[in-house]
Amino acid sequence: MSVKERIKQLRNEMRKRGIDACIVPSSDPHQSEYVAECYTARTFITGFTGSAGTAIVTLEKAGLWTDGRYFVQAENQLIDSGVTLYKMGLDGVPTVEEFLKETLHQGAKIAFDGKVISMEYFRGLKSSLESREFSYEVNEDLVDLIWKDRPQKPCSQVVLHDVVYAGESRESKLTKVSHEMKTMGANYYVISGLDDIAWLLNIRARDVKCNPLTISYVVVSEKKYYLFINDKKINSDVRRELEKANVEIMPYESIGEFLAKIKDGVILLDVARISTWIYSSINIKILEVMDITTRFKGIKNDIQIKNVRKAMVRDGVAMVKFITWMKKTIKLRDITEIEAADKIEEIRSAGENFYDLSFASISAYKANASMPHYAATKENQATIKAQGLYLLDSGAQYLDGTTDITRTLAVGPLTQEEKTDYTLVLRGMIDLSFQRFLYGTTGSNLDIIARIPLWNAGMDYKHGTGHGVGFFLNVHEGPHRISVIPNNIVLKKGMVVSNEPGVYKEGKHGIRIENLVVVQEDEKTEHGGQFMKFETLTLCPIDLEAIDVALLTNDEKSWLNDYHKTVFEKLSTYVLGEELEYLKQATGAI
Amino acid sequence: MSVKERIKQLRNEMRKRGIDACIVPSSDPHQSEYVAECYTARTFITGFTGSAGTAIVTLEKAGLWTDGRYFVQAENQLIDSGVTLYKMGLDGVPTVEEFLKETLHQGAKIAFDGKVISMEYFRGLKSSLESREFSYEVNEDLVDLIWKDRPQKPCSQVVLHDVVYAGESRESKLTKVSHEMKTMGANYYVISGLDDIAWLLNIRARDVKCNPLTISYVVVSEKKYYLFINDKKINSDVRRELEKANVEIMPYESIGEFLAKIKDGVILLDVARISTWIYSSINIKILEVMDITTRFKGIKNDIQIKNVRKAMVRDGVAMVKFITWMKKTIKLRDITEIEAADKIEEIRSAGENFYDLSFASISAYKANASMPHYAATKENQATIKAQGLYLLDSGAQYLDGTTDITRTLAVGPLTQEEKTDYTLVLRGMIDLSFQRFLYGTTGSNLDIIARIPLWNAGMDYKHGTGHGVGFFLNVHEGPHRISVIPNNIVLKKGMVVSNEPGVYKEGKHGIRIENLVVVQEDEKTEHGGQFMKFETLTLCPIDLEAIDVALLTNDEKSWLNDYHKTVFEKLSTYVLGEELEYLKQATGAI
DSSP states (O other): OOHHHHHHHHHHHHHHHTOOEEEEOSOOTTOOSSOOGGGOHHHHHHOOOOSSOEEEEESSOEEEEEOGGGHHHHHHHTTTSSOEEEETTSTTOOOHHHHHHHHSOTTOEEEOBTTSSBHHHHHHHHHHTTTSOOEEETBOOHHHHHOTTOOOOOOOOOEEOOHHHHSSOHHHHHHHHHHHHHHTTOSEEEEOOHHHHHHHHTEEOOSBTTBOOOOOEEEEESSOEEEEOOGGGOOHHHHHHHHHTTEEEEOGGGHHHHHHHOOSSEEEEOTTTSBHHHHHTOOSEEEEOSOHHHHHHTBOOHHHHHHHHHHHHHHHHHHHHHHHHHHHHHHHSOEEHHHHHHHHHHHHHTSTTEEEESSOOEEEEGGGGGSTTOOOOTTTOOEEOSSSEEEEEEOEEETTEEOOEEEEEEOSOOOHHHHHHHHHHHHHHHHHHTOOEETTOBHHHHGGGGTHHHHHTTOOOSSOSEEBOOSSSOSSOOSOEEOSSOOOOBOOTTBEEEEOOEEEETTTEEEEOBEEEEEEEEEEOSSSOEEEEEEEOOOOOOOGGGOOGGGSOHHHHHHHHHHHHHHHHHHGGGOOHHHHHHHHHHTOOO | OOHHHHHHHHHHHHHHHTOOEEEEOSOOTTOOSSOOGGGOHHHHHHOOOOSSOEEEEESSOEEEEEOGGGHHHHHHHTTTSSOEEEETTSTTOOOHHHHHHHHSOTTOEEEOBTTSSBHHHHHHHHHHTTTSOOEEETBOOHHHHHOTTOOOOOOOOOEEOOHHHHSSOHHHHHHHHHHHHHHTTOSEEEEOOHHHHHHHHTEEOOSBTTBOOOOOEEEEESSOEEEEOOGGGOOHHHHHHHHHTTEEEEOGGGHHHHHHHOOSSEEEEOTTTSBHHHHHTOOSEEEEOSOHHHHHHTBOOHHHHHHHHHHHHHHHHHHHHHHHHHHHHHHHSOEEHHHHHHHHHHHHHTSTTEEEESSOOEEEEGGGGGSTTOOOOTTTOOEEOSSSEEEEEEOEEETTEEOOEEEEEEOSOOOHHHHHHHHHHHHHHHHHHTOOEETTOBHHHHGGGGTHHHHHTTOOOSSOSEEBOOSSSOSSOOSOEEOSSOOOOBOOTTBEEEEOOEEEETTTEEEEOBEEEEEEEEEEOSSSOEEEEEEEOOOOOOOGGGOOGGGSOHHHHHHHHHHHHHHHHHHGGGOOHHHHHHHHHHTOOO
């Protein structure tokens, strides 16, 4: 069935119910960034497969709103769909709210599936549309009515995440979270975020590709904990361990009914993660705050940091093997982007504690790399030749940590422009790496450190400088980030975050250099206070062949030489022959 | 009557009314930072005279909450008052809300004068105290009952601010604001901010010291405008000009009644500036947004910028005269801090277009300068000797602009520590001055540029890097600022802001160097976008005698030499003899 036919059927259902507009977001009931196939309703109704975007279907019009990362992809995928692309953030492009205001008549009825729209989003929508008298149908999953071959909900087996990796038992975490809940004045706490649940209970699964999660809810009460999950996913070992921690298994679908039955007390929840459906099922007083688990999970304990350092050695060795292969092979023959992506996956997956990739590798040659979220496909991938720049952004889920690394490699001779751009990106990455900062500083205070070398040369990158990273969990994890967008999350000891400036020149090249770093304490001074610093976790050479050394400051050169010395020390015992040879040469002082 | 006696009388009034706690803030009905004497209820009830602080009086306890700028002053002023000082922001010190929660019994009654508490503050308070069942009496100005000799409301004459200075007529501003109001979906707009009103109507007065304001409200409707003001302040010329612009004069006290009578439509207001009293008098739908006038006023037009450049020449000449006098006199004899403050006031007030100081000058020698908001008094001022550092933070209200400048001067030999600290502060000031930034950047993204040289040496300053500055209006003006505190106000062409890093070492010295800058457009590039830059407005030498040149980078030296060249070019035709001699020497290249 074509997208046009689907939209036609959807409109039939809308007419039957007197609905004027239907909102189809990209999220699942848990506000996940990446969702299981059964929750790709927005893809079903538009044909657009990107991870972020919202579809609006009215009786006459259909539109898709997505951001700069996906303009090119969406343009291609929407051809002949009858769906108009609205490029978010560009001048003159209406927002979803503006579109609804302009398009709908006074008193129009707007519908959506309240299970996949967060309370925060719904409130924002209502408030933007306040001046118009629209009504809302919040429990209409109309797409479901026409999606005949909709996939089943995933049902992967839950596995326990050993405390030797997690560094803290589920009993300890549950006690802490319950205590914090009580301190904040609540008697219940409902958790919807899948990574928060996985962290809290030290459980993992494979319900969402590259995200080791299991679809579920948790309710924390003062004495007891409830896990709402399809119990086919729980084997007897897992059940025993959870029950030992006072966790009762409940049917996934019963969460609404369970909450509705609570008649007394205060319930804590995060409106950014809780669906309007869950919210509306609650009959007691609600305390709205950021998830306690999100705050706790963002700060990695010492055992996690020790573990992730080990995972980084393994990941760095995989990268060294890959780069050695790439640099050698490209001198002999061409390589396709997908072959290169398969190669790094093959090397990584042979490593100890490997569980999955942490996201689909971005393997992009020359101009393709100018699309920050480029995905090579068999039909339109590029062939890498012995010239210019090749970018690989990739990572893995290991039992002892999640990795995410970008290296841009000279696969042959470079132009001066390529070298200059590469060096300016590197300068930004280094300047942020070695900048100490006072306790209290947020990622939005620090972001521009990595941009200044580029700004001074008239360039910029249209994405944040860094995102939080989970521990054997989501590669994008809050609450902290490094971005110019205002946020008030203080960078604390144990927070892991990426450091990844870039330059993107359409039709020419894309450069990004990404390390993961962890916040550590620096000295405490009389006239400043407690200073903090970044410890770089990622261990992999930064391609010296792409650097114009004359553009680096002495401090930057020192940092790079020290870094490469560390990389050699940590990785050299795990590689041999030509790989050791490459590592030695790639980490030499400049 | 002592503070103790006042509090006793207040408690009597509280008991009569069954009130358990009384909140006395430092604001007036217009949420002004600096208030007329009749609104200093918090000073009356505690004895503390600082510009920021909140008093809470319960039947047993009395407390004052203030921030780090005022700890020392408040400690001294609260001696023998029976009022406990709560140092905001320090570990273990309860907030106002925490104190109320801990101190009051379930069901307690909290009272305040709803005219001087903003709707935003009240909502925050209620929400923090939600878990306790307190009730609120929002119209109890209990301090008034016992304040027998309370000063009258100020009644200074309103003067018109000529369009040759303002750059835009009141008619034009009123039309724009009314149009914006309609575009946002409102039919009425109530303005409470005194500087917003002064800007909108191009009027000035002297109701508040150093702030050329008149106490009033404005209501904008679709066709007509209302100024609520004591009409004794309005002479016939002013009345005629206002009426020409379709502005009707109404009694100040009638605002509540006027608003209550509006029965249809939508009214726009800013809950941060509107009192709970005004808010509760409204019977129609309310659209809550930041004041339109605040947004418009923050962006100075080209004529204002041209004018302020002229005011800066005049102000710079005054500073050069002062510094020449100071450097010469201190070699011959000691000078008191107040003598120095009087001297700069005397010189400034002789200048063309001078109207008032823009704030009470901070004249502080050595250790006194380590208190960022130090105020010299006859009783405890220091005597400046020919040694160490002297700090002067001062400015004026001119018809053609508001100035605010800090210079720290070597009045004799300096220690290496003083020179190093001075140079690091200067580096921060310069680094921010010449940093270009992409359009979209906010002051909280940029703030740390000025801190990095200090952070790298283990130092910091506990205040923002810069505040917006009015045009012949408040020296502190929103909506933009340069601060680590999250804000989403994009820095736009025409915004004037201060750039004032510092170092404060208790018992030793305080250093601050402050210029005003205005945001201008820089180049627009293909791979970046529209870049912005700062143009420095302030024209005054930066004391070369205090600099350790070896600590400056080449870029910083170039900036300083260029700046001094400009200062000399702009000021030299206005000074003669020893002042010209000093200027020449003070602006020489290093």
